[in-house]
Amino acid sequence: MPRPIMEIDHLTHAFFNGTGIHDICARIFPGEFILLAGPNGSGKTTLIRHLNALVRPTSGEIRLHGRSVTADLVVTRKTIGMVFQDADTQIVADTVADEVAFGLENLNTPRVRILEKVNQTLAYMNLIHLKDRNPSTLSGGEKRRLAIAGILVMDPEIIVLDEPFANLDHPASRDLVEIIRRLNREGQTIIMATHEVEEVITYASRMLIMDGQGRLVKDGPPNNLLGNLERFGIREPCFSRMGYSAPPWQT
Amino acid sequence: MADLTLFSFQAGTTILHHLDVRAKTVLVCMLSMVLFTAGFSACLICFLVVYPLMCAIGMTMYRLIIRLKGFILLLAIMAATRAVTVPGEPILSVSGIEITRQGLAQGSLVGGRFFLVMVIGMLFAATTRPAALKSAAQWFLAPVPFVPEMRVAIMISLCLKFFPLILSRAGQTADAVNARCGSFKKNPVRRIRFLTLPLLKKTIISADHLCLAMDARCYTERRTDPAFESNGRERLFLGAGIGLCIAMVILSQESFWMIFW
C-alpha cells in the first residue's frame, strides 16, 4: 500500500448552533477519486474547508505528508487546490489569462514561467481561445473549467471540488466529468463533494458518505454502497434503482 | 451587457492599442496639463493631431457628440456664463446682458480645452485594457511612499470583477422585487431599501466567499510584477508627444505672436 498523501485524524468542528462535523477519520492515497456524498447540511463544505486550513478544527488534525496542514499554509494551499461551489465568486481577475495567472503570481513565480504555464493550462482545459475575455461573460461550464484551470496551474497534488455540478446544464456537466476523469487517469487525486452522485459514481474509486449530523458513516468502493444510498439521503443513480449494474459506456 | 457599460475598451489592432500603457499614460498626462493653459492655435494643432487617431479607432465626431452630449451642454453653459461675465468690448447686448468679445473668446477657449482633454481621455480608455490600466497604476504608484501599490492594484482588479457581478445581481433583485409588486411602493426610502439592501447582502456574501477563494490560492501582497505589452514605438511616440507639447506651449505664449506683428 502506498503512503497516504493526507490523513484526517479525529477531526471535529462544532458550530455554536450544535451543527458541524464530528470525529472524522480518513486517509487519502495518491491517484484516488473520492466522492464525498451526503445531504445538504451534512457538513461536506465544512470538512472540505478544513483540508486546506481555511477553517481551523475544534479538535483533531489533518496531516499532509505527515505534517499538519496549518504548519505551512502556502505549501498546504499549493498542494491542495480547491474549486468552490460558486465559480462566479471564486474568479478574482478580469481576464481569463490573468485569472489563471493569479495563483502563480501569489507564489512569486517569474513572469516568463507564468506565461508558459498559463498557456499550457489554458490549452489543456480548452480555454485558450477565450484568453482575453472577461470571465463574467463566460458560460457556466466555461467558468467552471476556468476555476479548475486556476488551481491546476499551481500543480496541486489533490484537487478538491465542492458541488461542481451546481448550476450546470447537462452538456456542461458531461464535459466536466470528462475533464475530471482525464485528470484522474493522468494520476491526479480528486476529492469531489456532491449530493448528486449519478454523473460520476461509476468513475469514483471510493465513496465517503456523511449523514445529517456531520458524521462519516460509510467509506468504501461505490459498488459496495450502491443500492443503499437512499438511506443516507442521497439519490440512488437511475441504473442501480432499476436493479442494473453500471451501464457499460460509463465504465 | 455589464461589459458594455463599464469597459469603454474596444478591441482593436491600431498602433495605440499596442503602445505600452505606461507611455500612453505619460502622453495623456502631459497633453492634458499643457492643454489647461493652451491658447487657440495650440488647441487647434492638438485637435489636428488627435483627430486622425480618433478616426483610426472609429470614433467619429458625430458619435463623440452623441456620447458626450451632457458634458458638451455643461461646457456650453460654462462658455456662455464666461461670455456674459467677463468684462470687455461688447459685441451683442440682449435686454441689458452684454456679450463681450473677450468673454466669448475666453469662454469658447475654456470649453474647447475641456473638450480636448475629454477626447484624449476617451481615446486612452478606448485603446487600453482594464487589466493593463491596473498594471500601470501599480507601476506608477510603486515609487510613491505610503501607498501600497500591490494592494491598490488588487483592489482595482477586484472592483472590475465585482462590477459586472453587482450589475447582474441588481437586475435579478429588481426582477424579484417587481415580481412581488415591489415597484408599486411609492416611498423612496423604502424603494432604496428594497432595491439595494438585498443587493448589498448578496454581494457581501460573495465578497466573503471571494476572500476564502483568494486565500485558498495563496494570496499575498508580494506578487510577481505585472507584464506590459509594447510595440517598440514608445520612444517615437513619447518624442513626438513631447515635441507636440513644446510646440503647444510656445504657441500659447503671447510673446511668440509678437514676432509677426
Next chain:
Amino acid sequence: MTQTDSLRPMVHAALFVALICVGAFIAIPIGPVPIVLQNMFVLLAGLILGPAWGTACVAVYLLIGLAGLPVFAGGTSGIGKIFGPTGGYLLGYLPAVLVTGAISRFLGQTPFRDILAMIGGSIMLYGVGVPWLKLAFSLSWGQALALGLVPFLLGDAVKIAGAVVMARKIRPLLKE
C-alpha cells in the same frame, strides 16, 4: 483564519469601490430630478468601512476614473472630468468619506449618530463642490448655491435615510 481576516477589509473596500461605480448607473426616479445613488454609497462606505478604508476606497475609485474607466456619473471619466466644472463633487468625496468615517468612529453607531456623521460628510462634499462650481462658472455665491446645492437637498435627505437603514442591516453581516 488570520489571513482571511486581514483580507476581508480590503475585499469589502473593493466591493464598495464597485458599488460607488454602479451607483453612477442606478437612478431612482423621485420628483423632477432622478437621484443617483453614488454619493449614498460614498457616505455608506464611510459609515461601514471607517475613515481609513473608506478613504482608500474613494481614492481607488477616483484613480480608476482618472485612469479612464467610465465610472463617473453618466459613464464619463478622465482628467477632464475631475478638473472639469463638476469635479469638485468628485474630489469632495474624499473629505466626505473621511469625515463621515471619523465622526462615526468617534461618536459610535446609532441611527441618530449615523445621520450626524453623514450630514458632516455631506457638508464636506458640498464644501468642495459648490466653491469649485462657483469658480468654474464664475457665479455669485447665491447662484452657486442655487445651482449646486439646493436641487440636491431633498434627494440627499432620502439617501441619508436609506443609508441609515442599510448601515444597520449590513454591519452585523460584516462583523461575523
